[in-house]
Amino acid sequence: MNSPNTPRSPALGRILATVSVGFVVTQLDVTIVNIALPKIGADLHANVAGLQWVVDAYTLAFAVLMLSAGALGDRLGTRRMYAAGIVLFAFASLACGLALDATMLVAARALQGIGAAAMLPNSLALLNQSYGHDPKLRARAVGLWTAAGAISIAAGPVLGGLLIAAFGWRSIFLVNLPICVAGLLATLLWVPRPQSVRKDAQRAASTATTAAATTPATAEASPRSIDLSGQTLAIVALTAFVAAVIEWRPLGLSHPLVAGGFILALIAAVTFIAVESRVAAPMLPLSLFNKRTFNAAVLFGVCVNLTYYGMVFVLSLYLQRARGHTPLQAGLTFLPLTGGFLLSNVASGWVVGRFGARVPMIAGAITAGLGYGLLHFVDASTPLVGLLLPFLLIPSGMGLAVPAMTTAVLASVEAKRAATASAVLNTARQAGGAVGVAAFGALASGAAATQIVSGMQAATAISVALLAVGGVMGCLVHPEPHASASKSHKTSPRQVRESR
Numbered sequence: 001m002n003s004p005n006t007p008r009s010p011a012l013g014r015i016l017a018t019v020s021v022g023f024v025v026t027q028l029d030v031t032i033v034n035i036a037l038p039k040i041g042a043d044l045h046a047n048v049a050g051l052q053w054v055v056d057a058y059t060l061a062f063a064v065l066m067l068s069a070g071a072l073g074d075r076l077g078t079r080r081m082y083a084a085g086i087v088l089f090a091f092a093s094l095a096c097g098l099a100l101d102a103t104m105l106v107a108a109r110a111l112q113g114i115g116a117a118a119m120l121p122n123s124l125a126l127l128n129q130s131y132g133h134d135p136k137l138r139a140r141a142v143g144l145w146t147a148a149g150a151i152s153i154a155a156g157p158v159l160g161g162l163l164i165a166a167f168g169w170r171s172i173f174l175v176n177l178p179i180c181v182a183g184l185l186a187t188l189l190w191v192p193r194p195q196s197v198r199k200d201a202q203r204a205a206s207t208a209t210t211a212a213a214t215t216p217a218t219a220e221a222s223p224r225s226i227d228l229s230g231q232t233l234a235i236v237a238l239t240a241f242v243a244a245v246i247e248w249r250p251l252g253l254s255h256p257l258v259a260g261g262f263i264l265a266l267i268a269a270v271t272f273i274a275v276e277s278r279v280a281a282p283m284l285p286l287s288l289f290n291k292r293t294f295n296a297a298v299l300f301g302v303c304v305n306l307t308y309y310g311m312v313f314v315l316s317l318y319l320q321r322a323r324g325h326t327p328l329q330a331g332l333t334f335l336p337l338t339g340g341f342l343l344s345n346v347a348s349g350w351v352v353g354r355f356g357a358r359v360p361m362i363a364g365a366i367t368a369g370l371g372y373g374l375l376h377f378v379d380a381s382t383p384l385v386g387l388l389l390p391f392l393l394i395p396s397g398m399g400l401a402v403p404a405m406t407t408a409v410l411a412s413v414e415a416k417r418a419a420t421a422s423a424v425l426n427t428a429r430q431a432g433g434a435v436g437v438a439a440f441g442a443l444a445s446g447a448a449a450t451q452i453v454s455g456m457q458a459a460t461a462i463s464v465a466l467l468a469v470g471g472v473m474g475c476l477v478h479p480e481p482h483a484s485a486s487k488s489h490k491t492s493p494r495q496v497r498e499s500r
Contacts, residue, residue, distance in 0.1 A: 014190040015130045016141055021183035022082060022119035023149035025089060025176050029058060029112060030309065030433065031156030034316040035331050036169040043169065046102040048317075052246050052441045055313060056434045057106045060242060061113025063430035064235045066121050067283045068226055070423025073122040075226075082126060083187045085118025090180035096173035121423035126191060128410055128422075136353045139407050143349020146403040150345050153308075154337035154395055157316065161331020169327075227283035229275050234283065237268035238431055245438035249445050288413065288424060296476035297408040298425055300361060302432035303470040304398055304405075307372065307463035310436025311394075314444045314456045322380045322449040333384060336391040344399030351400065357408035361474030364401025368394050369467035376460040380449045397467075401474070408477050 033040075037051045046054070073081040092111035099105035127145055131138035163171040244261030251258050276282040289295055319330035344364075351360045371393030378386060406425065413421040440462075444455025 011190075012130055012141070014186070015192075016127065016144060018183065018186040018190050019082070019123040019126045020145050020148040021179065021186065022086060022123040023145060024152040025086075025179050025183070026062070026116035026120050027149040028152040028156050028159070029093075029116070029173075029176070031153050031312050032160040032172045033058075033109075033156075034312050035157040035160035035327050035334075036164055036172050037313075037316055038320045039164060039169045039327060040102075040105070044099070044102040044105065048441065048445045049246055049250060050102050050106075052313075052437055053106050054102070054109055055437045055441075056242055056246070057109040058113040058116070059309070059430050059434040059437065060239055061110040062116045062120075063113075063427050063434055064231075064238050065114055065117035066423040066427040066430065067234070067420070068231050069117045070121040070125075070420040071226055071281075071283060072118075073125055073423075074417075074420060078122040078125045078129070079187065079191050079193065081118050082122040082191075083184060085115045085120075085122070086180050086184045086187065087115075088118065089115030090177055090184075091115075093173045093176035093180070097170040099170075120426050121420075124406070124410075124422040124426075135411070138410070139352040139403075140349035142407050142410070143345055143352065143403040146348070146406055147342065147345030147399070150341040150395070150399050150402060151338055154334070154341045157312070157334035158331045158338065161326075161328040161334075164331075165326070165328040227276075227279055227281060230272060230279065230283035233268050233272035233275060237265050237272055238434070240268065241265035242434050242438045245435065245442060249442035284424065285417070285420065288417070288421060291412045293408055293477050294412040294421070296473040297357075297361075297405045297412070298428045300365070300401070300405050300470045300473040300477075301425055301429040303365075303466040303473070304368070304402065304432075305429040306432035306436035306439075307368075307466050308394070308398060308436070309433030310440030311372070311375075311456075311459060311463060313437045314440045314452070314459050317441075317444055318380075318452050318456050322452045333387065334391070336388055337395045340392045340395030341399040344396045345403060348400045348403040352404045352407050356478075357404040357411070358474055358477045360400045360404040361408070361477055362471050364397040364399070364404070365467045365471035365474055366397065367400065368397030369464050369471070371397065372460045372463040372467065376457050376464070378456070379453050401470075 033055060037054065040046060040054060041048075041051050044050075069081060069085070089112055092108050092115055095108035096105060096112065099108055124142075124145070127141060128138065131141045159175070160172045163175060240261045244258050244265065247255070247261070248258050253259065272284075273286075276284050276286055315334075316330065319325045319333055320327065325333065348360050348364075371390040374393070375387075375390040378390075406422075409421055409425045440455070440459040443458050444452045446452060446455070
């Protein structure tokens with residue numbers, strides 16, 4: 001499979017480990033903060049809406065800036081942007097740990113989101129550049145990369161509970177510092193400079209004809225300019241929408257701030273699409289949405305993230321406020337999520353390499369949907385053992401589906417647009433997560449245990465419906481041609497059409 005001129009496995013392994021560091025810290029901070037919310041609220045005098053902003057300030061900045069970060073990666077270099085993101089994320093984490101009030105914490109969380117936006121799309125682009133010469137190997141690498149991020153999402157509440165019990169809630173942010181230092185050093189030492197990447201890609205292209213459309217040699221396209229008007233409109237649209245959802249429950253739909261927020265979001269969104277269809281170098285290339293596989297995978301990602309991020313927020317309130325658990329007890333209750341993600345993510349790479357992306361996406365949506373369905377019948381008096389099966393099914397389904405979804409997106413675009421495509425995917429996913437926290441948090445915003453439980457049950461019903469939509473989207477995805485599909489490594493015109 002590999003010729004003497006293709007990148008060696010040890011080097012590829014080090015690159016995979018390095019880019020996974022960025023994914024780990026960005027995903028860890030999505031969920032680790034949830035377990036600390038009651039402590040943060042008590043210490044900084046923040047209500048439920050304020051706590052939603054602690055979560056969503058990060059997620060929003062992460063979502064709305066990833067497209068520009070992908071363009072900057074294409075323009076300035078993915079390695080450079082990835083390293084800059086690590087540095088900014090470390091600085092912002094320190095600011096979070098030193099926050100004196102809720103406003104300062106929300107601002108620092110937004111800064112964390114900017115650093116995460118710089119890291120994540122360029123992390124995946126670096127991975128695609130390194131493994132693009134072998135689609136089957138790339139599928140497995142994406143599975144391991146996704147496993148690292150998914151495990152960190154699942155481990156966030158557990159690690160958060162342990163850290164809070166030992167050192168207090170500020171430690172959940174300070175723990176990022178040594179991880180970021182290690183990631184920065186590994187990037188400088190192990191990730192090749194662009195010139196080296198080009199040489200490796202040119203050698204690989206001469207021996208792997210099936211990768212002609214995805215080899216890193218094609219990744220050196222003319223750099224794109226930054227679409228400031230599109231970026232501004234995206235920030236306004238998503239922030240106004242999420243703010244209106246968060247404030248809708250306490251203020252009411254007829255309140256001028258809530259109604260005005262929804263109207264502003266709609267106007268900004270429509271204007272954004274109009275602007276993007278006319279500018280020479282759009283932040284969001286609308287031509288990407290001409291591909292059915294790309295559209296289906298992106299919508300699938302929105303459904304998955306909206307349900308999971310929103311449910312983790314609600315479950316953290318449920319465990320600590322409805323059941324009276326300590327942060328450590330609540331964190332340990334989330335432990336089954338870690339095992340489910342670990343096994344299913346690793347298995348997904350093999351399944352995608354053998355069967356393509358469609359099968360694991362459909363199976364994953366069904367499995368996770370079943371988990372949410374079982375969770376619908378949980379209340380404040382349900383024994384903890386009643387949470388075990390849902391807490392295993394949800395991550396097992398997601399862990400199977402998400403690497404397949406990511407692989408489908410990468411296979412549907414040429415390598416020169418890998419950073420932008422991955423930024424679109426992850427922007428959509430993070431936006432879905434922000435909306436999930438806002439919407440599900442609003443449903444469970446009451447102080448009484450019965451209000452939290454009824455809100456959680458409503459959220460699980462919505463989650464089942466959204467994952468049913470995700471299953472339909474999985475049916476629309478064409479499998480990616482993999483290396484075993486042809487012994488001669490030749491790709492037919494029909495395979496090329498189906499992969500896009």
